[in-house]
Amino acid sequence: MRDLQLSLNQTQRVRLQVALQQLQDLASQAAAYSSVTIADTILVNNEDGILKGHGTSELDGQVVATLCGVVERVNKLVYVRALRARYKPEVGDIIVGRVIEIAFKRWRLEINFSQDAVLMLSSMNLPDGIQRRRTAVDELNMRSIFEENDVICAEVRGFQHDGSLHLQARSQKYGKLERGQLLTVPAYLVKRRKQHFHHLEQYGVDLILGCNGFVWVGEHLKTGEHDMLDDQEKRPEISKSNKIDEEEQERTFTPLEVRQHICGIANAVRLLSALGFILTVEAIKDTTEAGVSSNIEIKDMLGPEFYVQIVEREVQRRISLLRKKG
Amino acid sequence: MEYVNPLTGFRLDGRRPNEMRQIRGEIGVVAKADGSALFEMGNTKVIAAVYGPREVQNKGQQINNRALVRCEYSMANFSTGDRRRRPKGDRRSTEISLVIRQTMEACILTHLLPHSQIDIFVQVLQADGGTRSACINAATLALADAGIPMRDIVTSCSAGYLCSTPLLDLNYIEDSAGGPDVTVGMLAKMDKVTLLQMDAKLPMDIFENVMQLAIEGCKAVAHYIREVLLEHTKQLECHRGA
Numbered sequence: 162m163r164d165l166q167l168s169l170n171q172t173q174r175v176r177l178q179v180a181l182q183q184l185q186d187l188a189s190q191a192a193a194y195s196s197v198t199i200a201d202t203i204l205v206n207n208e209d210g211i212l213k214g215h216g217t218s219e220l221d222g223q224v225v226a227t228l229c230g231v232v233e234r235v236n237k238l239v240y241v242r243a244l245r246a247r248y249k250p251e252v253g254d255i256i257v258g259r260v261i262e263i264a265f266k267r268w269r270l271e272i273n274f275s276q277d278a279v280l281m282l283s284s285m286n287l288p289d290g291i292q293r294r295r296t297a298v299d300e301l302n303m304r305s306i307f308e309e310n311d312v313i314c315a316e317v318r319g320f321q322h323d324g325s326l327h328l329q330a331r332s333q334k335y336g337k338l339e340r341g342q343l344l345t346v347p348a349y350l351v352k353r354r355k356q357h358f359h360h361l362e363q364y365g366v367d368l369i370l371g372c373n374g375f376v377w378v379g380e381h382l383k384t385g386e387h388d389m390l391d392d393q394e395k396r397p398e399i400s401k402s403n404k405i406d407e408e409e410q411e412r413t414f415t416p417l418e419v420r421q422h423i424c425g426i427a428n429a430v431r432l433l434s435a436l437g438f439i440l441t442v443e444a445i446k447d448t449t450e451a452g453v454s455s456n457i458e459i460k461d462m463l464g465p466e467f468y469v470q471i472v473e474r475e476v477q478r479r480i481s482l483l484r485k486k487g
Numbered sequence: 488m489e490y491v492n493p494l495t496g497f498r499l500d501g502r503r504p505n506e507m508r509q510i511r512g513e514i515g516v517v518a519k520a521d522g523s524a525l526f527e528m529g530n531t532k533v534i535a536a537v538y539g540p541r542e543v544q545n546k547g548q549q550i551n552n553r554a555l556v557r558c559e560y561s562m563a564n565f566s567t568g569d570r571r572r573r574p575k576g577d578r579r580s581t582e583i584s585l586v587i588r589q590t591m592e593a594c595i596l597t598h599l600l601p602h603s604q605i606d607i608f609v610q611v612l613q614a615d616g617g618t619r620s621a622c623i624n625a626a627t628l629a630l631a632d633a634g635i636p637m638r639d640i641v642t643s644c645s646a647g648y649l650c651s652t653p654l655l656d657l658n659y660i661e662d663s664a665g666g667p668d669v670t671v672g673m674l675a676k677m678d679k680v681t682l683l684q685m686d687a688k689l690p691m692d693i694f695e696n697v698m699q700l701a702i703e704g705c706k707a708v709a710h711y712i713r714e715v716l717l718e719h720t721k722q723l724e725c726h727r728g729a
């Protein structure tokens with residue numbers, strides 16, 4: 162809708178209208194949520210003892226919304242959950258970010274937040290794996306670990322005094338991400354779950370759903386291969402100049418089938434995010450399987466016919482879910 | 488020239504003196520922006536894109552306890568009758584950028600987003616009078632789309648005084664008649680005026696009438712904008728599902 166420019170023919174348009182109408186009916190049936198816009202009064206029952214949370218403010222003794230979103234009530238807390246806002250970080254979130262600059266003993270990463278996040282050199286495993294104090298030589302060699310525009314997966318360690326995020330990447334599963342695609346989706350479509358790292362065995366693809374809305378789809382790397390860096394370190398400095406050797410090429414060759422799967426899954430994520438459906442591994446797997454089974458080209462997955470099909474599938478899924486509940 | 492017909496009371500485009508042009512707002516027109524909107528007032532079409540809150544690009548301008556709001560107004564080459572290339576920093580653009588920035592800054596809750604920057608880019612695609620007002624309305628929609636907390640919906644409308652009648656929402660011909668042009672920007676629910684501009688001269692009592700007319704126009708626009716935002720929010724939430 163927002164990101165995809167589609168030209169639907171008449172039947173597709175009618176089918177889409179019907180499906181969207183059904184979604185709306187289901188939504189109004191399932192849960193009574195109250196949407197508010199800016200400066201709408203929020204109804205509160207007992208005036209005293211109400212905690213005004215995010216997205217609310219007080220005006221003339223009334224609670225007024227400052228964001229467009231949905232009113233959520235938890236016991237005495239009333240807050241407005243905004244939809245298309247930037248990422249709201251919490252300690253322990255898994256995020257994916259891109260390196261913007263290398264500063265004094267730290268890397269600055271762009272994540273979908275109001276400020277850039279900071280990854281300290283001391284929060285990152287050294288290539289040789291030894292736990293030691295970072296020396297001046299380490300600081301000078303920061304570029305050999307991560308450069309500008311590298312994609313990194315890390316975890317939120319805490320907040321700094323000015324509100325920006327402090328990250329850490331000390332585990333084997335965090336670090337530089339290579340050989341894949343980085344996708345940007347609205348942050349509200351990625352819910353916090355127990356698992357954010359998914360390995361899709363049948364495609365041989367790694368899927369990382371960053372809480373900040375950056376989704377990584379890439380070739381599956383066994384955890385040991387993050388240590389590829391220390392092979393590079395052991396080689397003499399000369400080989401850095403001719404990086405593209407024969408051996409390197411052979412090692413870094415991704416088979417065509419895996420690349421096709423990566424593109425298929427990435428297109429599924431793009432489609433679901435354009436439609437505004439929540440991104441879960443099941444939904445992504447389901448969409449990719451639908452694409453494979455209906456024998457359409459990977460590039461046609463972003464076309465009008467598949468778009469309408471996915472909306473119809475989602476309607477069926479929600480109807481069956483509602484039937485199971487009620 | 489007869490801007491208001493003395494017999495029928497109609498204006499040049501067939502409106503009554505206290506009638507606004509048809510307004511239309513659409514959210515989500517620029518895919519890459521955090522928030523964006525298209526706003527039309529009659530033939531005036533304006534597109535607004537909001538980026539932010541994001542890291543301050545120029546560290547010297549960073550404010551420690553508030554967000555930095557920047558605004559840039561530009562007119563497309565094809566927006567007026569004759570295709571003309573406008574220089575980027577010309578006086579009129581700078582003035583209107585400043586006006587929009589001050590208006591929006593008054594209503595954004597900047598203290599909730601310290602150390603960050605909010606960029607508002609407004610571009611006029613078709614100019615037919617009232618571009619300033621259309622820009623403010625479009626910027627409001629775009630900021631709400633981006634999820635930036637605001638005190639209230641800011642709307643703006645212009646009014647003038649021609650042929651001894653206060654006229655609401657002047658178009659280009661009425662604007663270039665040389666009569667007074669009052670632009671009012673206000674916070675709709677809180678009933679507070681944040682922008683008041685006028686060129687030419689008006690006696691005080693007539694000015695009050697014209698300003699009151701513009702305020703009513705603002706309230707009508709606010710009503711429409713609120714409906715557009717509510718509809719959009721409902722649609723997003725219903726797509727998102729459980």
